[in-house]
Amino acid sequence: MSAQTATTPATVRPPEPGKTRATVGAIVLVVLVIGSGFLSNADWKELPSIFTEGWKYLYLMVKGLVQNPFAEPYSEYWSQALGGMLESISMAWIGTLIGAALSVPMGFLAARNVSHPVVVQATRVVLNFIRTLPELIFAIILLLPIFGFGANAGALALGIGAVGTLGKLTAEALEGIDPGPVEAARAAGAPRSAILRWTYWSQVLPEVLAFWLYRFEINIRASAILGVIGAGGIGSVLSQAFRYREWDFIGILLFVIIAVTVIVDSISGAVRHRIIAGGGADVKDADAERVVM
Template sequence: MTLLTPTSRREGQHVTTTPTPPTRPSKLWSTLIAIVVALVILVATGTLDIQWRDLPEMPGQIWHYLQLMFTSPDWDRLPRALFEMWRSISMAWIGAILCVVVSIPLGMLAADGVGPAWLRTTLRVIFAVIRAFPEVIIAIILLTVTGLTPFTGALALAISGIGQQSKWTYETIESLPTGSTEAVRAAGGNVAEVTRWALWPAAAPSIISFALYRFEINIRTSAVLGLIGAGGIGSMLANYTNYREWETVGVLLIVVVVITMIVDTISGAIRRRIMEGSRARVVATDL
């Protein structure tokens, strides 16, 4: 005797079972998350005191100031603008070098298999704390010690970059293949020898590429630091904006955009060459 379930029926001598449809997944959590996000947006919008009636007039105002800045730029200010832009680039370069010198050793010590557990945890917490502070806040803190100088901006860029560059470094180390590391250890190498002969040669192209990318970020940030008195093109831009000399402001913006694009193009080409050379060496080694 065959027992039939509610989803079964007899057909001749065979029993056919009707498949039970799967249970629909619950959308409770996704709905709650959507409600929370919507509430956050509403609260944030309500506390910003936005004058919604002024929004339709903003495109016209922006177009008006663009005309003031770029209709007849004051090209007599170009030599001074180029000099101040050079100071901003110098600030960014010094900050990038200081960042690399400090962050690469610390980042390698923070990688798994290199430093002890207590040191890795301590360093990663320090890096996270540094990343939590924007460059402008770091520069304001340093102003009380170093004063309103471009060196303040360079230090702020260096300190801020340590948190990010160190994170890139230990993540790069941890993503490397383990073959060369195991080979050096099998030959009797200690941690320092493994780092020198296995980890660093494989990670150097990526780390150097990240350092160049950090330099590109520093150039953009150095202009912002100049707005608080750290020197460079940002300080000049803030001064002429306060005095409403829009023809000079237009020249400064043109210089910032053009020079930044040129530096990005050169740095990007160097980074691509470094990474392509690294891949070529890896392929040659595999062959």
């Protein structure tokens, strides 16, 4: 057989996939986006005003930042902004603690390798229901009528909202553990409580701690939104400033929110990396420096 006719299947190029489906999908997506814009009843004629009028409000907000913070009324503005932000951080921290405390047993109940299948399904339904409702719903419908306006309702709303996410993540972490220590503890005759504590929980604790810190970051942002409906924190101060159109005060409030959020995110991210990665990287770097020296 000649070399020209000896063609193996491995050398045959497969046909190129058709692009018709992708093209039709892109066209449909564009049509849906444009149609949604027209059906939203938005006043698109006002869109250019963002560039013609928006800079004026930006100027007024920046003007409040460059004023002497010790002169009146700016000293009072900064005091209210920092006090409201401190209250928002407190709400976020308490909400995270509540969510963490409640999510641990919920996570064990929702883990397939820990609980009975019926218990797992029932617990996952509860966690899914909590995740589908935003913190605003918990605050408006359940907590504000009971606790009234203030930080208590906001902290509880953040805590309840955190249970759904943290419980699901905890259950998934438990399902991914190494089964070796569990089998060894069972073979040694350890009680179930000891198995759960020393073989399950000890393996997932660093990962779960990272989840808690990440949820704390989310709760800080959410606490500012909850404050708009009267649930305390800097959001309440911001809503009042918008009501009276105090643009210089609004600029100070937004600056404090952004600055504190970035600082907390940076610190929390570093701590989460330290928890997950451990000190191994630092030890290796130190050993490398000693070798070089």
